[in-house]
Amino acid sequence: MSLTLPLEFLLEIDKLKAVYRQTTVACDNNRFENSAEHSWHIALLAQVLAPYAEQPIDVSRVTLMLLLHDLVEIDAGDTFAFDTQVDMAAQSQHELQAAQRLFGLLPAKQAQAWTALWQEFEQAQSADAQFAKAMDRVLPLIQNMHNQGGSWARHRVSRSQVLARNRYLEYSAPKLWQFACEQIELAVSKGWLTAE
Amino acid sequence: MSLTLPLEFLLEIDKLKAVYRQTTVACDNNRFENSAEHSWHIALLAQVLAPYAEQPIDVSRVTLMLLLHDLVEIDAGDTFAFDTQVDMAAQSQHELQAAQRLFGLLPAKQAQAWTALWQEFEQAQSADAQFAKAMDRVLPLIQNMHNQGGSWARHRVSRSQVLARNRYLEYSAPKLWQFACEQIELAVSKGWLTAE
Numbered sequence: 527m528s529l530t531l532p533l534e535f536l537l538e539i540d541k542l543k544a545v546y547r548q549t550t551v552a553c554d555n556n557r558f559e560n561s562a563e564h565s566w567h568i569a570l571l572a573q574v575l576a577p578y579a580e581q582p583i584d585v586s587r588v589t590l591m592l593l594l595h596d597l598v599e600i601d602a603g604d605t606f607a608f609d610t611q612v613d614m615a616a617q618s619q620h621e622l623q624a625a626q627r628l629f630g631l632l633p634a635k636q637a638q639a640w641t642a643l644w645q646e647f648e649q650a651q652s653a654d655a656q657f658a659k660a661m662d663r664v665l666p667l668i669q670n671m672h673n674q675g676g677s678w679a680r681h682r683v684s685r686s687q688v689l690a691r692n693r694y695l696e697y698s699a700p701k702l703w704q705f706a707c708e709q710i711e712l713a714v715s716k717g718w719l720t721a722e
Numbered sequence: 723m724s725l726t727l728p729l730e731f732l733l734e735i736d737k738l739k740a741v742y743r744q745t746t747v748a749c750d751n752n753r754f755e756n757s758a759e760h761s762w763h764i765a766l767l768a769q770v771l772a773p774y775a776e777q778p779i780d781v782s783r784v785t786l787m788l789l790l791h792d793l794v795e796i797d798a799g800d801t802f803a804f805d806t807q808v809d810m811a812a813q814s815q816h817e818l819q820a821a822q823r824l825f826g827l828l829p830a831k832q833a834q835a836w837t838a839l840w841q842e843f844e845q846a847q848s849a850d851a852q853f854a855k856a857m858d859r860v861l862p863l864i865q866n867m868h869n870q871g872g873s874w875a876r877h878r879v880s881r882s883q884v885l886a887r888n889r890y891l892e893y894s895a896p897k898l899w900q901f902a903c904e905q906i907e908l909a910v911s912k913g914w915l916t917a918e
Binding site: 536537540542544554559563575589594636672702 | 865
């Protein structure tokens with residue numbers, strides 16, 4: 527038969543279910559979250575929080591961007607947001623190669639479109655990408671606040687690190703930025719973040 | 723502060739990460755899949771297979787439908803597709819109550835829209851819903867074919883059961899139906915499905 531289903535892509539992306547993050551799931555602080563279930567959660571987060579976007583966004587595009595954003599981790603692994611030892615240039619190069627390999631399993635037109643969408647997310651210049659990045663920052667905050675500090679507390683992360691990381695919110699969703707700042711102060715007061 | 727983030731909804735849906743299905747992940751036939759990572763996978767499946775839809779569909783709507791479709795399992799549990807002992811009427815009632823409780827945690831307008839979208843999926847009448855249902859059927863087939871029969875082999879499922887379950891494909895994506903039929907015959911020949 528001549529049908530050329532991109533089966534290899536569909537099976538290959540399944541491996542994202544075996545990439546584990548530093549964040550635990552909100553429903554069980556002892557169970558680390560994988561990047562596939564994270565990608566599902568964040569896609570719905572964007573749908574729910576879209577009304578808070580300061581600039582006009584295309585929520586369907588943002589959703590697809592978020593469904594794809596972590597696929598490169600299949601080859602390049604998940605890097606902990608607050609790991610200062612990571613060689614960011616090497617990691618970016620590794621992720622670019624991963625994107626080319628994975629999206630290269632798709633029909634040419636879709637391969638091109640999805641690579642461009644992933645790059646747009648990485649570059650974080652467009653309103654859609656900035657809002658998507660903001661979602662990727664605020665979801666772990668919500669989970670950590672629910673889990674007595676979660677990955678922040680386990681790795682002794684500081685207030686200034688989390689403030690810097692959530693900065694996308696300030697411009698793309700100011701009301702969420704206000705929320706994040708309040709939550710961060712609360713986390714410091716509880717000892718889940720260091721005060722520096 | 724007056725911001726009324728639907729935090730309760732965002733934390734509540736996290737529980738879908740603890741609802742396990744009968745299907746194993748393609749990357750590890752010993753690890754059962756949860757409904758959150760399944761929902762992520764199926765949303766991307768729909769994006770990839772949308773060109774096979776026989777009727778015009780709105781792929782963004784289908785994607786959101788699939789991101790939401792299993793949320794009711796948080797209260798109602800996952801029922802195995804080939805379990806003939808399930809009281810379907812009672813299960814439907816349970817799922818409807820779950821939808822009302824969960825979507826009821828959202829702002830009123832979104833609660834109404836998402837409940838309607840979930841009901842549209844369940845009723846499987848619209849082109850969008852039929853294609854979404856077809857995706858929900860063909861993904862476990864792809865996974866089981868990769869995993870030496872997977873949940874079919876473990877539960878001694880028959881060819882006729884899988885053919886009946888994949889029937890949505892026949893009308894919504896005939897080329898995928900042809901693919902499914904071929905895969906099903908292959909599974910019978912390998913002893914992964916019984917021949918009845």
